[in-house]
Amino acid sequence: MLSTSASVKLKKKSQNNENIVNKHSKIPKQKSSSNGNTSKQVKSTNGSSAEKKYQVPPEIIEQKKMLPVYTAREALLKNFRENSSVIIISETGTGKTTQIPQYLYEDGYTQGGMTIAVTQPRRVAAVSIAKRVSQEMGVELGEKVGYTVRFDDKSSQLTRLKYLTDGMLVREAMIDPMLSKYSVIMLDEAHERTLNTDVLFGLLKSVQNKRKNLVKSNPNGKHKELKIIVMSATLDAELFSKYFNNAPVLYIEGRQFPVQIFYTEEVQKDYVDAALVTVLQIHLNTNKEDRSDEEQHGGDILVFLTGRDEIENLEKLLLERIVRFPSGVKKLLVCPIFSALPQEQQMKVFEKAPAGCRKVILATNIAETSLTINGIRHVVDTGVVKSKIYHSTIGIDSLSVIPISKASAKQRSGRAGREYDGKCYRLYTEDIFNRLEESSIAEIKRSNIANVILQLKTIGIDDVLSFDFLERPPIQTVKKSLELLYCLEALDDKGKLTEVGKKMSMFPLDPMYSKTLIKSVEFECLEEVLIIISMLSVESIFFIPKDKAKEVENIKNIFFSPEGDHITLLNVFREYQKVNGSPQWCYDHFINIKSMVKILNIFEQLVKYCMQSKMEMVSCQSDYERIRKCFITGFFLNVAVLQPDKKYKTMADNKEIQIHPSSFLFNVNPQYILFNELTITSKAFARNILPIEPMWLPEVCPKYYGRSPTVQDKSAQQSIKETTEAFKSN
Template identity: 50%
Template sequence: MVFKGRLSGETVPSDTTVRKRKAIKTAPVKTSFVNGNKVVVEEPAEEDVQDYKDDSYTDDYEEQYDEEPEEHQANIDTTTPILRKRKKHKKMSQFSHHHVKEEMTPEEKKQVFDKIQTERKNLPIYAAREALLKEITQNPALVVVGETGSGKTTQLPQYILENFLQDENTEDRIPTVAITQPRRVAAVSIARRVAEEMGVTLGSKVGYSIRFEDCSDPTDTRLKYMTDGMLLRESQIDPLLSKYTVIILDEAHERTLHTDILFGVIKGIMKKRSDLKLIVMSATLEAKLFSDFFDAAKIVYVSGRQYPVQIYYADEEQLDYVDSCITAALQIHLDESAMSPSVSTGDILVFLTGQEEIESVSKILDERARLLPPECLKLLVCPIFANLPSEKQMEVFDPAPPGCRKVILATNIAETSITINGIRFVIDSGLVKSKAYNPKNGLEILKVCNVSKASARQRSGRAGRESAGKCYRLYPEQSHQGLEDYTVPEILRCNLCSVILQLKSMGIKDIMKFDFMNTPSSSGLIKSLEQLLSLGALDKKGDLTPLGTQMSQFPLDPMYALTLIQSQKMNCVQEVLSVVSMLSVETIFYAPQTKRVEANKNKMKFASKTGDHLTLLRVYQEYQAVKKNSNASELQRWCQEHFINYRSMSKVCEVRQQLKEHLESMNIGLTSCGRDLNQVRRCLCAGFFMNAAVRVPNKRMYKTLVSQLEVRIHPSSVLSDPFPDCLIFNQVIMTSNQYIRDVTAIDSAWLPELAPSVYRGHLLDQTNIMVEEQKKAELAKKEKSKTNAPKTFSVQRSL
């Protein structure tokens, strides 16, 4: 792999603000300089502002989360009304190198606290403190644009709180500030940092709320960091979000589905609550769209510090981007160690597409790091993704030990959501895992696709926050020029069933008239409404049915919610609960490159001949049996021997417990079907009948019945020849082919029985015809094999 480098024209200069843009033609309200950082507050003008909502949203593709997600894990929503209350954390943070330990003397604690306050004042946003507070006081809505690392996420909420506390007469009206983040990892890590800066226990004055976990105090918490989905769920319970004085929608440029819905919800709330303040924060310069949506809200630009970044492009496209990332990371480490063998010249940040790739790269780099020459710096591999335990996530923020270089493996969460110090080298795969929704066939496909130019710019900028850096893009410069300018908002490329169900439960009857910032296509909205009608969540008038009301109370995708509800009728709640929990977490199985054959053999030990769902159930049941009779180290060893991800299984147990408590709160009994596992398959069919497929005669392919899409079973599935005639699936992913994942064989006769409203008339006839054709093809194949079989002759010996 050869890189061609240059000081790219995209390189961010040392003082990056929007003064060079002719987007806003107005004199600044206030300009000040602190430590060379210029702050400008501007009024929005109507002309000459690039509005990207029309030009850049033409492609029908993708989804931007790793998580997150969070978004790809069994389609489980990031929101839930049932949360586990976390105990308040001790006054110790692993967010940075400041560890405020209980055994410190008061003087030592004061020294650490004073050092943190000095660092806060050195952040670029500190220069804008007074200007920002003035604008917040004078305006109901404000748009704040600041680069990653400017301090806006951690500092602005503190400024608001400090401003109120300065007045002794404001004790009875101290504000509660909600700050949303698109990802759980960011919400937790930022809350930890802010609690540390304020010198308080996490969960008291500063808290967080994420899926299945609430670390806050209703009577004490004043700064509450949460995922955008959690705030949306709160608005379902409290339509006016009355407990919050200020709401900050952070990372607005990412345009996640939940943030876009919050735009419309909060805009409606502000018409009823004159006391509510809204701040929209973004790391990109495209603020005009946000300003226009909130009635010409004022825009404040805060500059950051950015050093030049040398951009290097690969000379050709990479066939295996995972292997290329590994090669590039090792090469950078060796080259830099040769120049500075005893002191690290900076850490490496690698952008990958998801947990599976991160864990694969992490294991390989760990193995190869042990083979490095002794005179080379040590390589410390630090992955970060949503399912990683919090204490492991925090390790990426700690400085590398002496004689070590960190290589951080992350998804696009590291573009803007979190700031990691010490990065000087960035390896950009140029890829992101995304969703694409086709309203014609109603299918949402998960695929790996190219990033936008805006994302590529954010990634390269991570190398230049503290000093001059280098960014290695694993694709040619010509490919970069062909990228889309901006990432398409998620609301324009996703299935909207979950959101519609949520909005309906909030009393919004006419979805077509909801105030969207970018209105989804009418075909997409109509298709989603039709799917909810087929699932029984809506009636023919478009109103919620009793079943739909029950489904909306689950923190799950509608199909999963329906499956759990149906499990009550089929007396298999325990089993379905386990399956759903297993599907909610990525990477249950892992297969190291050097042991893939052995790993696959171990996986097949758990395999059910009916498919992947009952295979996952077997894994969970055996894990629980081992857990009951083992200590933690023995359980970890069992997982390692069977190539099962111990961390993922721990997360499964947490999710299952939360869902179990949710079911109990709805008076759904935890029944079990025992050994009658056909009930589990029937239940899965009852929830996922929209995702049924029939085998194409004489081919190892299937055709989805509702969407008529030709697909193949993913190679990771345990299903093998002879393949079933009919099956249901959870997800379609697109790589070299269109694959279906998490599949289970069903009896085609179950479809009209369990979903008569869908499988009747033409569709039922077509299903029966395809099944019969497949049976005839199988019969003909057997007859042909008999005909072509070598003939045997009996030779009688003459007497």
């Protein structure tokens, strides 16, 4: 099936490889392995005899030497020896993530039982890289090489190279603030600037300092110095280097195929329509040739859009055109992909298109970093993304379509050049590109950070306002989070962590949820609250195809409870348990199996933490009033009152909001509601609605709600305002 020109290219590459192989195969075998591979490593360990070792296949040893990072090995190690922090800039395909930890291991950084940690923003990456490295080192996964991600821990006392998600390392810091078992910590994909990576920047810098001082005052003590390695794909080297006391910056060249970039000549008003035209142009233009040329025909098309709606619209438009293709023109197979799409439908994008057919993949940002699809040679980039932004002044998230950054545009185009050279069609002008921001706004600057602050306080960082962030979150956001934590009694009036706060921080939940959970013991409904919170931790439990809206109404009625979305979700979980998680039952009820599995995992984990906190597992049976009251303990600031125009006003600050159409209570309009989250899209929408009785407020929350909170009575607002003002001035 391979065409001539493609095979030439392939051949070129393999010739290249052969050269390198030849060069190295001249080195006598023993010398090659004493160069730091396999046999030496196995001998040099003083691990237990139970440790399993395998012969590393020679092709793996050869592959390792062909990676671009291999030529930089000595230079890297020299820099690591001479500096306590090093920044590495490298594109994809250098092998840095798999190789550098091994080099460090070979250079003795794990002596004395120390461990090297490598963080990843995503679970799958941590797991798959650890698997690969264990193969390369010929060891059993979970022994010398391991990984730790939520719900899955393959590491042990023996583990010397540990791959973990950035969030997991933050958790470890909550238990051991000095991270004393690690000699080296590598932050991979640092350019992505996830919330947790940013927290780690600050934490590690402070830990490095503290450990340095400890070593100085007691060179033979138990503490050793900490080495920090930051790995990034883009050129924000300056920012990182400066932050880590002018750490040296090393560049490793990657192996990407060239991608030709095209811009539109004019600004596109309707980018979905522009995408439609571009896809058809790509397809028809590369379809005219008679020869079955991989270069001409082959290569699937990847289109970046902002959400499900756009994807389904474009899918429809394409399908209309495809049926009208003249005979002789290849068919197009349209594959939508976005996170909420059920797993089995997602898998379609990974299948090879049938003969005489080309795939066009319509994706959200999920295809930018989270998953890699083979066979892409054409990328269509609309230049926009849907992004969540926290507005600290009003304390609400908004979800809106915004222009991408240059870094993001580069990442998208790179998706066309993974296996061959490719083409990227940017549906905006070059001038617009030039005016894009260099990189996207870091998550820490556009998120609610109440949870981060709770974590920092637990680690022992009390003065959050002067914490050395790589980039500071807005001061308003910090203040708002401190206020919230104070309202939830996680902090006392001096800003110190309370006992409740300590307990809250142990749960992998936002503070309002962890407070509710802790309080549920008093309300004798821990079991139900655990289930509900697990359900609320997962999005898109239902996946409803557009044409099934009518059927869905009937299905929803099966679970519906007038006592609120929370109780309805509890009913779903109970029914799911009754049928033993039957996939057919899920399918018949439009329930996403993957979501339910995740909910079960979360539920089990929360139960485990509750046991550790010695919380009594109590159930309220069908006395749901207890649950509704209990949620007030965490969400008393999220209460709203019905207005004559069917809209709602929040009691805390008189914001006008509406019930989101996804709520089971949409159109029911109870007088008083409690909601879990508020997001502005076209309007301010409240999601997950629980009807409550007004007299419960002073009963459950006397501190904030006076004796009779009515719409006219401003006392609740007043008291919330006064208390937070008093806290602010402290």
